[in-house]
Amino acid sequence: MAADSDPWLPLAAGASRRRATKLNALATTQRLVRATFSGIADLMLPPACPVCRVRLGSAGGLCPDCWQGVRFLERPWCERLGTPLPIDLGPGILSAAAVADPPAFARARSAVSYEGPVPDLVHALKYxxxxxxxxxxxxxMARAxxxxxxxxxxxVPVPLHWGRLASRRFNQAALLAQHVGRLTGLPVATRLLLRTRRTPRQVGLGREDRERNMRGAFMVPEAxxxxxxxxxxxxxxxxxxxxxxxxxxxxxxxAAGAAAVDVLTLARVVAPS
Structure with missing residues (x-):
């Protein structure tokens, strides 16, 4: 087999230049096609804020008013739970909740507070x-x-049960993890953790009911x-x-052998100070 016909073999210098020229030409054509269709789509369906539907100059963002309503979480926070603290008491500080009821995970970090336009963004993504x-x-999330x-x-994205995945067609946690992975360089393992049963929706449930609802809902296959x-x-x-x-x-x-587990979410519910 010729070297330049197998992508897993090193290319000769001439073949490498020819292959690079073809790839560059293909990439240029793809960019032009995407730009053309993007322009047509913008004419037919002008970009709008996903929350309030105000017209935008370009797609992929929020209007200024909705942007100002996003509360990004910053220090000081509890080192374990990632919950905001009213004053900065120095590095390593733990909240009363983390001391009284330590979680199984080592650290949790969230990008934004679940308030303002954020619930609408989450709902739009999921449903x-x-x-x-x-x-x-x-x-x-990558920033957080x-x-x-x-x-x-x-x-490791939190998995959906296969029945819910079939009805929703994608797992929002896996989709977010893929984008975080691209920005951080970390690999994404979408099949490492499985959901063993379809749990009732958590909306409206208190803490104890949620814990009971989720008990034994996940597993890592032996293999x-x-x-x-x-x-x-x-x-x-x-x-x-x-x-x-x-x-x-x-x-x-x-239980399956992880040394420790950290948690990353887009948003978290933050109790009023």
């Missing part, structure tokens, strides 16, 4: 097929994950435990409310 929002939301990335080996042993994954989800889902998923990963 209105607005997958075009994922790059922006994933970039927010900068403390976790250096210690992590991989990203995949070797890929997890001694490694430190970041568990990825869209929203942290009481933490019951992430707690159950973390315990499954630890």
């Amino acid at each position: 209105a097929d607005r997958t075009d929002l994922a790059p922006m939301l994933g970039a927010w 994950a900068h403390e976790l990335v250096g210690d992590a080996d991989l990203l 995949r435990k070797a890929a997890l042993a001694g490694r430190r994954p970041i568990l990825v989800d869209d929203v942290l409310t009481t933490g019951a889902t992430l707690e159950a998923a973390t315990r499954a990963l630890l």
